[in-house]
Amino acid sequence: MGSHAQDHHHGPAKGISRWLFTTNHKDIGSMYLIFSFAMFLIGGAMAMVIRAELFQPGLQIVEPNFFNQMTTMHGLIMVFGAVMPAFVGLANWMLPLMVGAPDMALPRMNNWSFWLLPAAFLMLLSTLFMPGGAPNFGWTFYAPLSTTYGPPSTTFFIFAVHIMGVSSIMGAINVIATILNMRAPGMTLMKMPLFVWTWLITAFLLIAVMPVLAGVVTMMLMDIHFGTSFFDAAGGGDPVLFQHIFWFFGHPEVYIMILPAFGVVSQIIPAFARKPLFGYASMVYAVGAIAILSFLVWAHHMFTVGIPLFGQLFFMYATMLIAVPTGVKVFNWVATMFRGSMTFEAPMLFSVAFVILFTIGGFSGLMLAIAPADFQYHDTYFVVAHFHYVLVPGAIFGIYAAVYYWLPKWTGHMYDEVLAKTHFWMSFVGMNLAFFPMHFLGLAGMPRRIPDYALQFSNFNMISSIGAFMFGLTQLLFLFIVVKCALGGPKAPAKPWEGAEGLEWEVDSPAPYHTFSTPPEIK
Amino acid sequence: MGVQVRQAMAGLAISLLSAPAMADWTMNMTPGVTAVSNEIFNLHMTILWICVVIGVIVFAVMFWSIFAHRKSRGAKPANFHENTTVEILWTVVPILILVGMAIPATSTLVKMYDTEASDLDIMITGYQWRWRYDYIGEDYGFFSSMSTSWDEIYNRTEKGENYLLEVDNPLVIPAGKKVRFLMTANDVIHSWWVPAFAVKKDTIPGFINEAWTRVDKPGIYRGQCAELCGKDHAFMPIVVKVVPPDEYNDWLEAQKEAAARERELTSKDWSLAELVERGQRVYAAQCVACHGAEGRGNPPIFPALRGNERMLGDLQWHLGVLVNGVRGTAMQAYGDQLSEVDLAAVVTFTRNALGNNQGDMVTPLEVRDFKNAQQ
């Protein structure tokens, strides 16, 4: 490789300035991943508080107002602080390596979009210590609970959302610019790995909806401080308008959190089945279809708000339609496994679990799409079960699969497979124990976002809490595994996985600080 | 800490061991007691079984592959990566299934939206954190608040059978009649949900939503607020008593008479002690949630009333806050919510209790004059 000779001249800077001023996609990728894991632990600790309070009926540990702060901050931190930055971290590390580019297209902006995040989240977390406490109106922050009735810290929350929005938009621009302009010669769009494809589409979604989020929080800001009444009925405004705008952002947002995971799994399953991905083209079209449909289904979050019958029907049909491309993806993954020659290292275990559990989350999603039935499911633990099934074994297992898959490339060492499998099985059992009973709770009638519940819900809540504690503790094992792998371990070859394919496996492990300074040849 | 852990472990052991003996393992949606709730239940079960069947097929193929096509069993990988027939099939078949689902779902939805031709209309208003029910055309309405005690919630006494699902004044409706609910809210968005009727509708300030039900079987049905509405969202249950139409008519007459008697109390000659005594009950029912049992509130969101200089210093202002509320905050206007007697009582109470000892009072007649002067 031509880049070798240059490594000596362009190694990383020394000390803290390496991290503050770096424009290197690998450094920035690592920072994103470390940041998101720190947020994951903080958001997780909040989940532990929630599950501890719900362990038994009655109020034991926290007051209702603090409980609401915990559910709100847990949601905000997991969505904006853990899952989204983790995928941006993976994109930073892997997209240039996968398309054969020397770096991201806009390296300085890359640095800036990362460093905005700690600022945003420090501000968000500081609201916990403000008079009146942190935001307590749920991560969906419906007006007027969040405007007229919100705590004083709401203003800081709005500013934090603006900053993370800017960060996301810049990250998305960078991804699009890199993928569209910096692919190695010969890598046509339909030759791109699926992780690249899913990220390209995700980035367009981000650019489309983050400004909508920024708009809605700005309207809140105006209502709170500048005397407007966008969402205040007493001043001629409309509280339901808030929900329309929020979910116009919010629904594509859930696909922003899952599409890159689709990409990851589509890389890993063929690698460990030692067989090409089934239906590559249909996978690409399915992701595109899902992305487009995701703009047309937002009001399925609002079936009980009182939208007219016609609207109700439109959003029900559109939502049901999403099951079709999603089904295609699942069938393709299963067909890829079929008649392969499979082994089950940690990345594959997480990917297989992804397919199974995400499918379960998809099924409950289909049930929720049936508008009449949604009148019984809406705002109950059934919904909580549903979105945790798509986000935990969906997004988060996808991230774990990716990390184990590429960790040898990042560190140059193999991770400890026994520990990693332990991490997988404990997470798998804990997660199902925590979230499966929530389906029953919701169907039996337990509303979400309550710190205390009627006695008939006691048993399943206790089981759920035990599972949550187990899942939570297990994630510390992951930290140990990664640190151990970073510090040492068996030397990883350039291509540690027998069936893996792609440009990232053509550079050494660990990947040199600069790669693909001269573009690779695509056959 | 140790004790708590041990209690928790004991609780766990008990609930797991006595599992079969308890009915607390409800896992499914209630079929409910109305035609609509039954239809919804059937839709739910149909889609559930469709998902189960698809799941079993997909996972069977997958687990078979995981079992048989593993490297350790010497499986050699095939090399196929597309098959147009199969791909078209697994796109078209799901669409057909979805159409099959959409038809009954649409028909049920149309029924749920048909609020025409009701026998009785009831206005439901969500408040932080209780419900108000107004019988439209009857000039009668009342508030319905949770009656579970804080001692139960804070584990100081045994929890009752209907813990968190019991209220002081249940909504009463006649059996076999089509009841239309008109729904709105006074402050934030709430959601009125009774699972047995499959009625769940958001109550939104500035909007009036509609829903309806017809319950044939008399009985007591329970539900909860379903939309996060602030601190005590968990504590605004719904109880509906369905009674035979005759009993309903008798009940309504009796309530209206009682309300008229209540109104007459305004002209009675009240002593300070009487007002304080009545005010204590009003305060406990209406104000404790925000201003606290001891009047300490939770500053800066909910001001303390104990030793509140501004309040004690200016009786007119104090009365004004109660009657008109403070716009843009959680402090509601109680002028239309409480009777003049109760307003006088709670103002007098807060000036002469909760550590305050102002010695002055306001009579129900003065409250009436105050309200009239505003108009």
Ligand SMILES: [Cu+2]
């Ligand atoms: Cu409520």
